[in-house]
Amino acid sequence: MTAQISQIKFFFRFEKEEAWLEAMSASGWHLISASYGYYRFQAGKPEKRVYRIDCRNITKQADLVDYVSLFADSGWTSISPKKNVGSYYFYSLVDQPGKDIFSDITSRAGRYLRMAQLTGISLIPMIPIYGALIATGALKMGSWGYLTPGLWQMTGVEFTRHFLFETPFVVLRAIGWMLPLLVVLACLIFIYCYYRIYRQELTKE
Amino acid sequence: MNLNKLLPLTETTYYILLALCEPLHGYGIIQRVKALSAESVDIAPGTLYGALENLSKQSLITLVAEDAEKRRKIYALTDLGRQVLGMEFSRIKRLVEISQPVLGGTL
Numbered sequence: 001m002t003a004q005i006s007q008i009k010f011f012f013r014f015e016k017e018e019a020w021l022e023a024m025s026a027s028g029w030h031l032i033s034a035s036y037g038y039y040r041f042q043a044g045k046p047e048k049r050v051y052r053i054d055c056r057n058i059t060k061q062a063d064l065v066d067y068v069s070l071f072a073d074s075g076w077t078s079i080s081p082k083k084n085v086g087s088y089y090f091y092s093l094v095d096q097p098g099k100d101i102f103s104d105i106t107s108r109a110g111r112y113l114r115m116a117q118l119t120g121i122s123l124i125p126m127i128p129i130y131g132a133l134i135a136t137g138a139l140k141m142g143s144w145g146y147l148t149p150g151l152w153q154m155t156g157v158e159f160t161r162h163f164l165f166e167t168p169f170v171v172l173r174a175i176g177w178m179l180p181l182l183v184v185l186a187c188l189i190f191i192y193c194y195y196r197i198y199r200q201e202l203t204k205e
Numbered sequence: 206m207n208l209n210k211l212l213p214l215t216e217t218t219y220y221i222l223l224a225l226c227e228p229l230h231g232y233g234i235i236q237r238v239k240a241l242s243a244e245s246v247d248i249a250p251g252t253l254y255g256a257l258e259n260l261s262k263q264s265l266i267t268l269v270a271e272d273a274e275k276r277r278k279i280y281a282l283t284d285l286g287r288q289v290l291g292m293e294f295s296r297i298k299r300l301v302e303i304s305q306p307v308l309g310g311t312l
Binding site: 052054056062065066067069070071073074076100101102103104106107108110111 | 230232248253
């Protein structure tokens with residue numbers, strides 16, 4: 001049984017992620033799967049690999065096969081490609097300067113634009129989910145205050161005791177209520193960041 | 206649709222349309238462009254895939270078949286694609302004709 005390790009990491013820049021995977025392979029850990037920041041590596045002999053990551057919205061099996069074949073024909077091995085995941089990982093053992101999966105600036109920058117678009121698409125199903133939770137009363141604004149009857153009429157030690165006892169629950173309920181909002185907010189920030197990198201990359205020489 | 210809006214084509218797009226005068230799959234296009242350009246243009250797969258997506262969306266190329274292993278999609282020019290390629294060819298030819306007497310032996 002070959003040794004395996006997993007790592008959780010987040011990258012905004014594909015270039016940094018690729019460099020990290022190349023360093024891992026150089027030290028004998030080769031990527032076997034990657035999804036949403038969860039990476040699995042298998043032990044092997046240290047190798048000089050070139051890693052490249054592409055971002056595509058591939059939803060059909062036939063499209064995936066065609067896509068992966070095109071890269072294979074061009075000398076790029078795909079690492080556990082799946083439909084509907086957005087990111088595709090490739091490596092090549094050909095050590096040739098300038099070896100890349102993109103041959104012009106516009107298409108190289110384009111993967112950041114697609115990341116922004118895919119993040120946007122992933123937001124769409126959240127709208128009805130959040131709406132349904134509010135409509136069915138599962139998320140009620142009024143229900144996350146302090147619930148102890150007569151809490152605000154208490155004084156002294158009794159008040160402090162009840163107040164401190166209940167505060168963690170209030171905080172938990174508040175987080176639960178705000179979680180979908182935070183996710184939406186985080187997505188919007190991601191979209192903005194990816195779009196900014198896209199603009200930067202377009203003007204890069 | 207005003208076809209002039211699609212012009213000028215990028216060098217990559219022009220070569221892809223030129224290669225697709227005969228039906229080819231993705232890697233076939235890369236090889237054909239390499240041969241046509243005397244090895245000077247080497248389109249990378251990520252760039253080609255995006256270009257094929259865009260050209261399909263603009264209806265300049267279309268899917269005609271799959272290869273024998275049913276792994277690779279085979280594309281060809283549409284009538285519209287042929288028309289746009291012809292327009293771009295005429296545009297470049299005209300530029301060359303206009304430039305020739307001006308630049309003559311100066312370059």
